[in-house]
Amino acid sequence: MNTNNVYDSLKEIFEEQSLAFLKYGPPTLGSRKNALTRLEEEILLYKNEIAQAISSDFGHRSYHETLMTEIFVCIKTIHHTKKYLKKWMKPRRRPVPWYCRPGKAKIHYQPLGVVGIMSPWNYPFQLCIGPMIAAISAGNRVILKPSGRMPETGKIIEKIISKVFERNEVAVVSGSGVNDAFIQLPFNHLLYTGSTRIGKKVMRAASENLTPVTLELGGCSPVIVAKDFPVQKAVYSILTGKLFNAGQTCISANHAFIHESQVDQFVEYAVKAIKKMYSTALDNADYTNIVSKERYDNLRLLIEDAKSKGAKIIQPHEQELLQSNKRKILPTIIINTTPEMQVMKEEIFGPILPVISYDSIYDVIEKIEHNQRPLALYCFTYDQETIDTILRSTTSGGACINDTLLHFIQDDLPFGGVGHSGMGRYHGIHGFETFSNAKGVFYQSKVNIMGALRPPYGRLFKTVMDFFIGK
Structure with missing residues (x-):
């Protein structure tokens, strides 16, 4: 046709x-x-x-x-x-x-x-x-x-x-x-x-x-884990959202900001969490395929590009790569990332989580605000001042505090993006x-004072206007 x-x-x-x-x-x-x-x-x-x-x-x-x-x-x-x-x-x-x-x-x-x-x-x-x-x-x-x-x-x-x-x-x-x-x-x-x-x-x-x-x-939705928040608890929430639908979710965390003193601990807990949620990956009925070969190949290239530029690739199920040719990408954590890596330049839309270390929350806020406005933002902290600072200083379509994705299913919250998202x-x-x-509908009453404002404009009009706006 x-x-x-x-x-x-x-x-x-x-x-x-x-x-x-x-x-x-x-x-x-x-x-x-x-x-x-x-x-x-x-x-x-x-x-x-x-x-x-x-x-x-x-x-x-x-x-x-x-x-x-x-x-x-x-x-x-x-x-x-x-x-x-x-x-x-x-x-x-x-x-x-x-x-x-x-x-x-x-x-x-x-x-x-x-x-x-x-x-x-x-x-x-x-x-x-x-x-x-x-x-x-x-x-x-x-x-x-x-x-x-x-x-x-x-x-x-x-x-x-x-x-x-x-x-x-x-x-x-x-x-x-x-x-x-x-x-x-x-x-x-x-x-x-x-x-x-x-x-x-x-x-x-x-x-x-x-x-x-x-x-x-879409939008590269960031997640921030403040130093006061239990790392293990944050890991499970972040990875649950990240690996759901194999990361093919527009509001999944695109990358994680982790305090520089907690990166190793985050990775350690992430490996344990992945193995606990998915004892196997490639042959696991609970773990979803990448939708197409084109998307699959692109995700593989993102991993290879990061690796070639000095990133460390962590895949808890790496041994399974030789056991299956299914169109699945292993849950992947990437550390030692740099801005030059392609995985840091685009929405990933897959089960790959780059980790970015930081020293100050204000540095994180500056990085987020210098990029396109995301569809979602996630923040893990129990400190109300930190929450208020992040929400006030960043612009995103929506946000979720101390969890991921769940703002989407709140029926009384508006959902949508801002700017490029x-x-x-x-x-x-x-x-x-x-x-x-x-x-908008206005219902006029039988008795009203607006008749005083009709032509011809005389002393009554002047008196009313003087009262409204001053002499």
Whole structure:
């Protein structure tokens, strides 16, 4: 199918949804909650097939990781949304200045219309369905574009969606040439999750239609372990987040700042932690594949580049390299890093953790602030002054204190990036607001003083203005 035919096919779905939105108007609270209930039922019904599809696309994906990050996160998002949706939909009162009283001011939230959602490959179900839940809760119609790298996952998404929604409510599109055509559609809002490079392309295309965008992009998220924090405890939290999904998580720690007096201790505990969490790596069902040979080869090159430039490579399961040709990268710690190493210049997106020694927290802050703003920042310390200093002096999309990743699953916290790591927020009420038009409405009362400010301007006008702004 040529490019024009692809665009025409997508435009037909878009216009079908736009006409349905105009014809039927905003869905009721009851219809939105019913749709979410049916969606939950189908997700639970097909949870094993979802896991199988994702694992097939990855070459192998831990079943338990899929249950946690794809199924559980979607189900809890539905529960949270249904619990608070009535409250979110109600007009919200706002203060009125005394000279406009007894008038009233309210914000009314109305759906935007047709929303486009483009999801990535690393969490292919949850990062497709999660934003859709927010868009549906706000009363929109949705066109989903799952990652082309995950064809089996795309099929199960389409199967579930077709059982819950009509095509003029939610549609799933896929195929060759769809990405470029998709971002040209005049959506009322477009959410994209993926790389910064493609995010720029999405934003340029959206600007042609003045389509507002939410961009959830990457970022080299740092983790800081202050000297007062127990190293062993920090190690387990950091590596749990780093090795989850084999490091293919946009908010996983990209590199760790460890006090110079504790680097050896950190490495010692890291080796023990890796062996405890994964007694083997390459033939371990709990340890996920790298998604593609291209990504696998790139990660191998990062390790070799660091090694050739003087870094020390620590792989607790190094002996397994001769036992398997599977597309898995061993959990890897890199010390003695330098800025010239490629692993220090890019988002790693794999189970590789460079360790950077530091003397002063202020040196760490300076290094973080001299790089692009990250999607997440992690800080391990019990000292409140240190926490306040780091949060005040650094800018990141989100942050988590004394753990990693867990800010993502807080339904009442906004999630998103800043600068090169993205723009816009969703999750919980913030997703509802992102996909809504917040319409400010003023209700004038029967009795008011504003009539004194109408032409012809005479003594009464002068008296009122003198009172308002002074003589």
